[in-house]
Every structure is written in C-alpha cells, then in structure tokens.
Amino acid sequence: MTAMPLTPLPRTMFEPMIRRALDEDLGLAGDVTSAAVIPPDHRSEVVASARQPGCIAGLDCAELACALVDPAITVTRHVNDGDSVSSGAPIATFQGPSRSLLIAERTALNFMGHLSGIASVTADLVRRVEGTHVSIACTRKTTPGLRALEKYAVRAGGGMNHRYSLSDAVLIKDNHIAIAGGVGPALTSAKQTVGHMIKIEIEVDTLAQLEQVLEIGADAVLLDNMTPATLREAVGMIDGRAIAEASGGITPDTVRVVAETGVDLISMGWITHSAPCLDIGLDFVSSHP
Template identity: 60%
Template sequence: MSLTPLSPLLLEPLVRAALLEDLGRAGDITTDAIVPAGLRATCVLAARQPGVVAGLDLAALAFRLVDPATEMRVAREDGGAVAPGAIIASVTGPGRGLLTAERTALNFLCHLSGIASATAAIVAAVGDQKARIVCTRKTTPGLRAVEKYAVRAGGGANHRFGLDDAVLIKDNHIAIAGSVKAAIERARAAVGHLVKIEVEVDRLDQLEEALGIGIDAVLLDNMSVETLRQAVSMVAGRAVTEASGRVTAASAPEIAATGVDLISIGWLTHSAPALDIGLDWQA
C-alpha cells in the first residue's frame, strides 16, 4: 500500500501545542529531578495488542522537538500490521528528552493507530466487495487531517475534509429548502462547476426525486439492507451510492453486498479505541 506522508508543516503545530500543554510553565519536574542530565538511552515503542500502525511521524517529531539529539528508527511503517510484542520503532537520545516526550508521542501514536486498526478491521470484513470504507467529518477538533490520514493507513478512504470542498445536502437543508429538488437546484446555482454535489436521503421517494434532477452522489442514510438494495438498483450507476448509519464490522459485509460504492462510518475517527503501545526503557 502506498501511503503519502503528511507535511511536517501540518504536523509540527499539532505536536508543539500538545507538548506545550504537557510541559506547562516549568517543564518535566519529575524527570529533571530523577534522570541525570548527561544520561543517554534507547527505548523501544512496542505493541501490546494486534493492530495497524499510524502516527509515527508525529511521535518522532515529539521526541525531536523536546531534544533535537534524539533519533528514531522505524521498524514497522505506518499502515503496517503488528502483533503483540512487536517492536514498532526504537528511539535513542538523552534520557530526559525520551521520558519528557513519551506521553505526547504515545498519545498521537496510540490514538491514530487505533483509528487505523478499526478501519482495517472493517476493510477486512468487507473483503473483495467493491464498497470502500470512508470516514466523515466527525473528528477531534484540530486533528482532522491526521485522523483522516490514519483512516488511509488502515486501508480506508476519505470523505470530504470540510464544508468547503464538496456540497453535502442534509436533512435540515432539505427542510429549509422545502424539497430535495429545491435544495439541489439552489446548490447547483451557487457553486462552481467542479464542485461535486451529494444529497442525503432516507426514503426511496427522496432518492427518486434526486435522480430526477440529477446528482453526483447520494447518501443513503440509516436504510435497511433490503432498502439499500432497492436504492442501488434505482440508481443503476447514475450516481455514487454511499451507505451510512450504525455500521459495524459485523454489519458491513451485508451492507457491502447490496452493491453500494461507499460505506461511511463516523465512529472510526470519533470513537475508535486507542491501540495499546508502550515505551520500554532498554538502557
């Protein structure tokens, strides 16, 4: 899998903010009191449970910003699967810096690896069916770009990044416009010719209305599997079909079997459990 790394220009402000939050006004008073100033050491980042790695660049940056003399050597790249006990990376440098950066590095690495691992589990459940697993805008404030990166590391794909890169007409937009048709017409008149338009529907009559005027994509929200199957048949390739609503690894295969193009899952970014990764002192 080819995974394009995120720019350091994007990552550094996130890591700096996290370190400043942790270091406060006086720094790491515990480590400074206990660890000799000249001590150098090596630690390893080790998986405690199976999963998929994501966030190594942020972890490396956390160590390096605390002490530029720190060096991290990666054993498992982002997107790689790990078993319990697997060494993900080794970090060598001044002991004080290693312990001071530890929690910030692990916070990013465990959180993003958790997202990648949850995504990979859904992707595996869907198997060879054509449906792609995508995330949503239900992300941690400030961390959207890295959380969406973690979804890609797990084999998923990204939905829109924000309110400005695509039109998604939802139920409240339809209520205000008065109908699906009116909402689509207003959107089409207002945006540029390169902007895609998607509309959320939860009934087949709304879908029929959207198809009648023409639409790039339809979000089939909280539909039963049978209704999804009917919806895909109605669309017949005229628009991208996206299924959404309470998707799990258990339900995803049946949803994918309806023939939808995409399955979007909000909890991948807002509720995926962290992957347990530890920093082990070597010497």
C-alpha cells in the same frame, strides 16, 4: 472505489499540533520528576512496542515530538505507517538523553496510540468487506484540531476520506433539505449555484426522495439509515447514475451485509470519533551514562 495512496503529511500540517501537546504536557516548570531523578548527562535506549495486534499510524508524529524536545534523540523505525503488527512487535527504537526521552514519551505515545487505533478499526472494516467493490470512508466527525491526522490514519488503515471541510463539496443533508423546503428545491438550487468543479451529494431517507434526486441529477447520493433490503432496491434505482453511499448505524457486525447490497461507499463517523487507542508502550532497554 480505490483507496487513496498513503503519502506522508507535510510537517507544516501537524507540527503545530505536536508543539501544542508538548507545551500542554510541560506546563510552566517542565518535567520536574525527570529533573529531580535523572542526571542531566544520562542517556538511554527505549523501544516502543505494540501491546495488542493492530495497524500502525503516527510514526511521523512520534519522531517529530522527539525532535522538537531534543534533536539529539535518534529514532529507528521497525515498521512503517500502514503496517499491521502482532502483540509484542517492536515499532521503533529511541536513543538519546534520558530526560529528553521521558519528556517526549507521553506526547509520542498519545499520538501513535490514537492514530493507530483509528487505522486499526479501519483496517478491520476493510478486511470485513474484502471481495466486494465497496470502500470504507470516514466523515467530518473528527477531534477538533486533529482532522488532518485522523483522516491520514484512516488512509493508513486502507480506507478513504470523505470531505476534509465544508468547502470541499456540496453535501445536502436533512437539515438543508428541511430549511430549503424539500429535496427538489435544495438540489435544484445547488445545481444552479455551484461551479463546474464542485461535486454535489444529497442525503435521502426514503426511496421516494431518491426518485426525486434521480430526476434532477446528483453526483452522489447518501442513503441514510436504510435497511439492507432498501439499500439493495436503492442501488437498483440508481443503476450507476450516481455514487451510492450508505451511512448511519453501520457496525463491524453489519458492514459486510451492507457492502453486499451493491453500494459503492460506506461511511462511518465512529471510526474517527470513537476508535479505541491501540495500546503501545515505551519500555526501557539499556542505559548509556
């Protein structure tokens, strides 16, 4: 499966997130430290640099944080989202009123660090499965309110997005199956209910469940917490009749083994909900009083 192309998110999608973050940081009195220490007309140049290797994402967020604080801030990019950087590499240079730069600093770095962390672990997983036809995908296990940005970061790292929301597709999981009375009733009901534009995927834990699914038919099958040997057998049973997705307990150390079973897609929730931030610092370069 082919990874989605990386295209910028429309500003309207993430501007509310940046505004909320700035409002949260400014509180009710603004940046009292900068106001007490820095002359109002002082100007500076600062540079954001990677303090560890990784894949960059979130530059649009950093630029918007600066623009919302003060349109007088200028930003010069040295890399783009989706680029890999080494430790110490400059990412972007910021010039403008010193007080404004200090106000925007933490919000800009928070978004860049978080999103670059997601992009970096995704890029690492993509590298680990090179040579197979498998794609790395995220899930809906995202930070509330940040889903669009976090899924963008996955794409920046070369991964694919699973559902964006509950309305995108039918994904029948274990609780749906239990409540509906089994794989057969759940899948049959879904096929009789949804329109022709809605894809249907169903989760299975056993090969017996998979056999039922193949008799009824589905667009994709989520093979949950299966061993590599069982996954290989499941892929043989599916034989191209549905997309084969592996999920559950997959780590960087096991992702290659899973990919080599022949599945089409590997989805992991932890790449969005537990990816460590990429360490990015903002360092003073010069003053322009």
